[in-house]
Amino acid sequence: MIAYLNGQFLPLAEAKISVLDRGFVFGDGIYELVPVYSKKPFRLDEHLRRLQGSLDGIRLASPHGVAEWRERILKLIALQDFADQSVYIQITRGVAPRDHAFPQGVPPTVFMFSQPLVTATAEQKAAGVCAISMADNRWLRCNLKAISLLANILLRQQAVDAGCAETVMLRDGYLTEGAASNIFVVKDGVLLAPPPSNLILTGITYDLVLELAAAHGIPHEVRVISEAEVRNADELWMTSSTKEIMAIVKLDGVPVGAGVPGPLAQRMDALYQTFKHQVMRA
Numbered sequence: 001m002i003a004y005l006n007g008q009f010l011p012l013a014e015a016k017i018s019v020l021d022r023g024f025v026f027g028d029g030i031y032e033l034v035p036v037y038s039k040k041p042f043r044l045d046e047h048l049r050r051l052q053g054s055l056d057g058i059r060l061a062s063p064h065g066v067a068e069w070r071e072r073i074l075k076l077i078a079l080q081d082f083a084d085q086s087v088y089i090q091i092t093r094g095v096a097p098r099d100h101a102f103p104q105g106v107p108p109t110v111f112m113f114s115q116p117l118v119t120a121t122a123e124q125k126a127a128g129v130c131a132i133s134m135a136d137n138r139w140l141r142c143n144l145k146a147i148s149l150l151a152n153i154l155l156r157q158q159a160v161d162a163g164c165a166e167t168v169m170l171r172d173g174y175l176t177e178g179a180a181s182n183i184f185v186v187k188d189g190v191l192l193a194p195p196p197s198n199l200i201l202t203g204i205t206y207d208l209v210l211e212l213a214a215a216h217g218i219p220h221e222v223r224v225i226s227e228a229e230v231r232n233a234d235e236l237w238m239t240s241s242t243k244e245i246m247a248i249v250k251l252d253g254v255p256v257g258a259g260v261p262g263p264l265a266q267r268m269d270a271l272y273q274t275f276k277h278q279v280m281r282a
């Protein structure tokens with residue numbers, strides 16, 4: 001596996017950084033994850049736009065313009081010997097003596113690597129997954145894709161400990177998102193999504209699901225969703241670049257709707273797959 005570190009392409013095992021990197025010491029950095037199908041990045045412009053938003057949010061100047069990012073990411077993809085990839089991009093505030101305040105004149109650390117992207121099989125999609133619910137105890141800037149993921153990790157591990165795939169988070173009685181995904185609700189044929197805000201990371205998949213709903217006349221509403229609506233949902237989905245659209249069929253041990261992936265999840269997954277293949281062929 002070939003990685004990228006500060007301008008160099010090199011074997012992943014040879015990519016080394018200082019222990020004083022602020023990413024290591026403080027979690028002072030941001031990241032992106034771009035899915036790649038048949039060596040073509042999916043929605044790269046959208047991911048680069050969100051990357052810039054995260055950089056702006058932590059007051060870190062982008063070390064590259066969009067064209068430069070694109071060129072480096074495409075080269076990293078080309079250098080791998082597998083076709084479907086998940087490209088990880090991480091930028092930290094660089095190496096400096098430990099001090100909370102921003103260092104002056106220090107170049108950011110840029111690290112990228114690619115892993116094989118394994119999407120759900122037809123059997124996994126047909127089965128769906130279970131989830132648990134937890135209070136969302138993260139900070140109030142969840143719209144930034146920060147590398148400091150300790151709260152998300154602890155929340156997600158609770159799901160794993162319960163034999164489930166995801167933790168659905170609720171803040172003050174309202175749905176926010178999953179520990180590593182966005183959450184959609186279906187009730188009476190209407191697709192419901194929590195609104196973009198500082199309380200959730202607006203997923204690239206989330207945006208595409210809403211675009212596809214609009215394009216195909218699927219009734220949908222972007223609005224706050226109460227805990228009661230989550231618990232009485234006909235369908236519950238998790239979405240992300242790696243999970244795509246995955247039906248949650250059990251929440252806290254209680255079946256969601258009929259307890260199997262619902263018709264709208266299946267329809268949206270079909271629309272998503274068709275869209276993906278069209279883009280990849282273009």
Ligand code: PDD
Pocket residue numbers: 033152177178179180181182200201202203204205206239240241242
């Ligand atoms: N996570 N919300 C959170 C907290 C996430 O971590 C993610 C994705 C999403 C969905 O975003 P997108 O559709 O752009 O993947 C929402 C990625 C996959 C990760 O951290 O590995």
